[in-house]
Each structure stands twice: as C-alpha cells, then as structure tokens.
Amino acid sequence: MKADAGRKYRAYPTDVQDQVLTRWGHTARALWNVALEQRVYLWEQRRLTLRSVEQCKFLTAARADLDWIGDLPAQTGQQILRHLDQAYDNFWNPSHPAGFPSRKKRGHRLSVSFPGQAVEVRQLNRKWAEVRLPKLGWLRFRLSRALGGTIRNATVSRGGNGWHVSFGVHTGRKPAAPNGKPACGVDFGVTASAYVSTETAPRLMSPTLTTNEEKRLKVLERRKARQITYAKKHNAGKYGNRLRKTIAQIAKLATRRGNRRRDFTHKLTTGLAKNHGLIGIEDLRVKNMTASAKGTTKVPGKQVRQKAGLNRAILDNTPGERRRQLEYKARMYGSALVAVPPFHTSQTCAACGLVDPESRMGCGRLFACTRCGYEDDADRNASVEIEARARRTGGSDINSTRSIPRVRVQATGRRRMREAPKPAHAT
Structure with a gap:
C-alpha cells in the first residue's frame, strides 16, 4: 500500500x-x-x-x-x-x-x-x-x-x-471516469502565462514580488556579496551571524515568491482539469530552452545577459511543474492530458494550416496569415493549433470548440515542418 x-x-x-x-x-x-x-x-x-x-x-x-x-x-x-x-x-x-x-x-x-x-x-x-x-x-x-x-x-x-x-x-482514490467536457489547448508563454484556446483573454500571473520586495531583495543580495567578500578576507571564509541573517532574509523572500507562484499554478491547473475533457499542451524541453548562451572562451556567446533574463522568465512560469500537476489532476477529474510536438505552433495558421514565419513578423503579439488573411492574437492562435494537434493524437471522439476546415502541411523532418514552395511573385 x-x-x-x-x-x-x-x-x-x-x-x-x-x-x-x-x-x-x-x-x-x-x-x-x-x-x-x-x-x-x-x-x-x-x-x-x-x-x-x-x-x-x-x-x-x-x-x-x-x-x-x-x-x-x-x-x-x-x-x-x-x-x-x-x-x-x-x-x-x-x-x-x-x-x-x-x-x-x-x-x-x-x-x-x-x-x-x-x-x-x-x-x-x-x-x-x-x-x-x-x-x-x-x-x-x-x-x-x-x-x-x-x-x-x-x-x-x-x-x-x-x-x-x-x-x-x-487514499485509495481511483482515476475518475471521463467527464465528457470540451477540449482545449493551452499555450504556456512568458508575456502571457497561459492562453487557453476556449477563452478570449490570456491568464496572467501577478508579479511574484511587489516593487518594494524587489528593491529589498536587491539590497539584500548586494549586502550578501559584500559580507561574503569580507568573510573571505578577514574570517577565512567562515560565515558570521550577520551573513547568516542576511541569507535567511533572502530565503524568506524567495519562499514568499515561490508560494505565490505555486498558488497561481495550482489554481490554473485545477481549473483546466475540472472544466475540460482533453487538455493539449506542448511537449517542451525546458532544459534545452533555458540553456545558457555563455559559450566558451574561444567561442563566446552573444547577448548572454538577455538570454539569462529570458531563462529566468521561462522558469518563473514553471512549465514543467504545470505539466506535472496536470498529469495527476487530469486523472482526478476525468480529463486527458496530451503533449504534442511544439514545432512551429506559433508559425502555423489555425485556420488554413499554413506554416510561414512571415505570418508573425518580429515575434509580435499579432498573427496574420500570409495566405488566408486570418488574424488573431499570436498566443491564442498557437493554443488553437495545440488543441487541433491534441485532438488528432487523443482521438476524434472528444468534443471540440472549433469546427474550421483545415489544410494540413505534412512534416518532412523531426524538427521542421516545411510548406510547399511559394509561387514566384509577379514582377
């Protein structure tokens, strides 16, 4: 047992x-x-x-x-x-x-x-x-x-x-029977914490620390650096009581930030599992997404600090923890979780299925298909595409919220879906 x-x-x-x-x-x-x-x-x-x-x-x-x-x-x-x-x-x-x-x-x-x-x-x-x-x-x-x-x-x-x-x-709790509720796709991002395909507005996570708490954390981090330098020079590297007190204060703020992040994640995943019969998410490789851009001494990386800030923003939204919670909550509430390949979900038109990077110029918030003219929020378009892929993987007997005819572009490789050659533009 x-x-x-x-x-x-x-x-x-x-x-x-x-x-x-x-x-x-x-x-x-x-x-x-x-x-x-x-x-x-x-x-x-x-x-x-x-x-x-x-x-x-x-x-x-x-x-x-x-x-x-x-x-x-x-x-x-x-x-x-x-x-x-x-x-x-x-x-x-x-x-x-x-x-x-x-x-x-x-x-x-x-x-x-x-x-x-x-x-x-x-x-x-x-x-x-x-x-x-x-x-x-x-x-x-x-x-x-x-x-x-x-x-x-x-x-x-x-x-x-x-x-x-x-x-x-x-507890001896058995997996619940299928609840028969509509399907949805969820796009986890940085600007929009989560965008559900059945909704018209994104789910936004409130700042995990207030402005004053952010300032306080910055002051404590600088104080810790000074105290560690002093300990190495004058105390053989041993931590004193003041340094330990500073570390405890930093840990308290970090715990408060983690609790607020965890609270948002639990509310998000519980609502998704309760109100949907099929949940489609991207099969993300978070470790690869948050790899450092530092490079080596011979081949140094570019925009290292910008990439570090992006990594922190990705980890702050905890995509791995959201998937872990959805896995066990889906069994509790009778829904199914399907992880789909994430390749080009943000570049695929949810209406006609065209894969074109030019449909989302500059990685902005607007998605405008270059073939059919379909326009929508980029994250919502990705969530609808995720739902479509999840329905094909999870079965066609799941009720869907969209019934748009689709023309799919076949994948020709593991990491890239290519479209048919574009016709030459008239001169």
Missing part, C-alpha cells in the same frame, strides 16, 4: 524541538553523503553494488561508535538509505529523467524523514493537530486540511518561512 497523495502543513516546534530538528537535519545530510560515498567507492574499487539492506548493518555499527549518528532516530537513518536506493533506481531507469545521485551541500534544505509506522497523529481541535515523532515527542502543526488517508511516511523540513511537516498518505 503505497502513498498516492501528499499533505503538507505548517509546523510550530518549540525552541528545544527546533534545535533538535536542526541538528538532525545536518546529520541526515551528512549520512546521505557518507552512504553515497561508500557506494561509489565500492563500485569504483571492487565493482560491488551496495544496497540499503547491507548498509543498514554498517549504520547500526556507526550508531554505536559515533554519538552524532546515534543521536539521529534509527528509523530516519534507515529511511535515508531507502531514499538512496530510490535515487539509484531512478538513475538506472531509462524512462526517468533523474541523473546520478548528488551530494548535498550545507545550504541544502534541512529535512528529516520517518516511516509511517513510526509516527502517530492526533487531532486537538478543528484547526490544530499533533504528530508524535521518535525521540522528539509531540510536534504541533496547523491542520489546514484533513489527511484523508493512511499515513505511509512523514517528513519534517525547514524552508525560508519556518518548519513544515509533510505526510505521504494512501
């Missing part, structure tokens, strides 16, 4: 619990690095594969010899080794995008994991509850929503705005 849903709550530890959890978080990070180093060493030196079952024996011996490891609950250490097993399984899985397991730096987010059998939750009232953790006792958290299932694991983590406790729960 595996966890099929997650629940995250704001935790409020006491001062003593805060110190213990902080100490355990650093110990868990160090244990991960040591276990990973042991596996890498055995493979490089002896070609032996080590798994958590064998490493648990070394963990038991280390707990008896080293007090800082013995202070960590045994269940947490075993959970870390299981997570390392899963990281290796994801790396070996050719269909999984994960890379080789990496070591965790000191600035990595502190987290302490427990199996579901080691924790107990009790509700205090309508808004508050407690979870009992091994060697820590009862930890209070804000009960913002019901658990709704059997607890399979628990993780206590610290972010920029405090501690949180997350539960992996088994």
Whole structure:
C-alpha cells in the first residue's frame, strides 16, 4: 500500500524541538553523503553494488561508535538509505529523467524523514493537530486540511518561512471516469502565462514580488556579496551571524515568491482539469530552452545577459511543474492530458494550416496569415493549433470548440515542418 497523495502543513516546534530538528537535519545530510560515498567507492574499487539492506548493518555499527549518528532516530537513518536506493533506481531507469545521485551541500534544505509506522497523529481541535515523532515527542502543526488517508511516511523540513511537516498518505482514490467536457489547448508563454484556446483573454500571473520586495531583495543580495567578500578576507571564509541573517532574509523572500507562484499554478491547473475533457499542451524541453548562451572562451556567446533574463522568465512560469500537476489532476477529474510536438505552433495558421514565419513578423503579439488573411492574437492562435494537434493524437471522439476546415502541411523532418514552395511573385 503505497502513498498516492501528499499533505503538507505548517509546523510550530518549540525552541528545544527546533534545535533538535536542526541538528538532525545536518546529520541526515551528512549520512546521505557518507552512504553515497561508500557506494561509489565500492563500485569504483571492487565493482560491488551496495544496497540499503547491507548498509543498514554498517549504520547500526556507526550508531554505536559515533554519538552524532546515534543521536539521529534509527528509523530516519534507515529511511535515508531507502531514499538512496530510490535515487539509484531512478538513475538506472531509462524512462526517468533523474541523473546520478548528488551530494548535498550545507545550504541544502534541512529535512528529516520517518516511516509511517513510526509516527502517530492526533487531532486537538478543528484547526490544530499533533504528530508524535521518535525521540522528539509531540510536534504541533496547523491542520489546514484533513489527511484523508493512511499515513505511509512523514517528513519534517525547514524552508525560508519556518518548519513544515509533510505526510505521504494512501487514499485509495481511483482515476475518475471521463467527464465528457470540451477540449482545449493551452499555450504556456512568458508575456502571457497561459492562453487557453476556449477563452478570449490570456491568464496572467501577478508579479511574484511587489516593487518594494524587489528593491529589498536587491539590497539584500548586494549586502550578501559584500559580507561574503569580507568573510573571505578577514574570517577565512567562515560565515558570521550577520551573513547568516542576511541569507535567511533572502530565503524568506524567495519562499514568499515561490508560494505565490505555486498558488497561481495550482489554481490554473485545477481549473483546466475540472472544466475540460482533453487538455493539449506542448511537449517542451525546458532544459534545452533555458540553456545558457555563455559559450566558451574561444567561442563566446552573444547577448548572454538577455538570454539569462529570458531563462529566468521561462522558469518563473514553471512549465514543467504545470505539466506535472496536470498529469495527476487530469486523472482526478476525468480529463486527458496530451503533449504534442511544439514545432512551429506559433508559425502555423489555425485556420488554413499554413506554416510561414512571415505570418508573425518580429515575434509580435499579432498573427496574420500570409495566405488566408486570418488574424488573431499570436498566443491564442498557437493554443488553437495545440488543441487541433491534441485532438488528432487523443482521438476524434472528444468534443471540440472549433469546427474550421483545415489544410494540413505534412512534416518532412523531426524538427521542421516545411510548406510547399511559394509561387514566384509577379514582377
């Protein structure tokens, strides 16, 4: 019985619990690095594969010899080794995008994991509850929503705005039946966060930070740079209390920005999954889209700073996270998600199917077909084209909101769709 849903709550530890959890978080990070180093060493030196079952024996011996490891609950250490097993399984899985397991730096987010059998939750009232953790006792958290299932694991983590406790729960929820609602295509962009083909206006994400917060973040970043320079010159690179305070303030603003971005993403994806039976999106390669233009020393890149700003704008709209949320929400609400090839969606006419870069001169907001004269917002035209491609991939039995006859141009290559040669212009 595996966890099929997650629940995250704001935790409020006491001062003593805060110190213990902080100490355990650093110990868990160090244990991960040591276990990973042991596996890498055995493979490089002896070609032996080590798994958590064998490493648990070394963990038991280390707990008896080293007090800082013995202070960590045994269940947490075993959970870390299981997570390392899963990281290796994801790396070996050719269909999984994960890379080789990496070591965790000191600035990595502190987290302490427990199996579901080691924790107990009790509700205090309508808004508050407690979870009992091994060697820590009862930890209070804000009960913002019901658990709704059997607890399979628990993780206590610290972010920029405090501690949180997350539960992996088994709800036993089955995929919903098809809802029979209209289809749509969604074009995720930078200027327009999302344009839905069934709507006449784009979905715009509000600025994740206000003007004053942006100024405050800029001041803090400059202060951090000065303090790091001072630490390297006069303190052998060691961080002082003032520098740590500055880093904490930056993390708080970053967390606030991430929460606002996440809130918009959840509202967008939930509305799409609830109100549509088929959702078409572009199969984007975000890693390739946000690659740096820096180049090399011999062949330096061009417009590096402009490309860096574009990369930040693309990542701020989180296209990968939107796709991840649509994948599981589509199953929950009875809709289907179809990822279509993204090639030339912004250059293809949604009315006649002509592929012509001149239809969108200068990558502006207006799309004007050079053959049929069809005009529309460029992002909406792309969303309609995405819907048409999704309907062909997802099946013709899905109801569509548009019934325009189309003349398609066949693709002649993996990355390019070419049109028929244009007739010569009369002189």
